[in-house]
Amino acid sequence: DIQMTQSPSSLSASVGDRVTITCQASRDIDNYLNWYQQKPGKAPKLLIYDASNLETGVPSRFSGSGSGTDFTFTISSLQPEDIATYYCQQYKDPYNDFGGGTKVEIK
């Protein structure tokens, strides 16, 4: 199985700040990576697919980059409604493991 290491596990930032989350795969996954947002008590929501493609309807302040083993998820200007936990997920391997998650809070 491919292990996905996500960091940090939590962060606190101010409204308007640029927020960056990283995800590292234990081996090359090309660009087969999703990013999700999950708010408390809700199902995850797909934000980014194929490492850098924005899902329809998702605000443009969200972006993703990377390929191979190293990936980055960015919120260009943090908004109050962005408070959530974010997860990466690989789908190169048949077993589509998730990263451990990053909890984003407002400072």
Add this chain to the structure above:
Amino acid sequence: EEQLVESGGGLVKPGGSLRLSCAASGFTFIDAWMTWVRQAPGKGLEWLGRIKSKSDGETPDYAAPARGRFTISRDDSKNTLYLHMSSLKTDDTAVYYCSTEPAKLWGQGTLVTVSP
């Protein structure tokens, strides 16, 4: 409207069995690959497995926690996905989600509690 609705969760004793259902509507279920994901209380997401469409062989893949105890199946005539769980352990306590693959559509989740 595209929708997934899980059901079948509840309280079960260790060693027991349970079958979860995921009813699909608003899209062509027969062509969809479907996935189960769970989330233990206060923990992260855990991918359990998938089943491919019938045209792609309807073969399941299972993550390590699900192999040997969980079975994913589908009834395309009923637009329904299933997760059969047996030999349940307290560690299986979680909210169980079904999703399409790619995971653009998710259900609301159903809570399974395994407790003596």
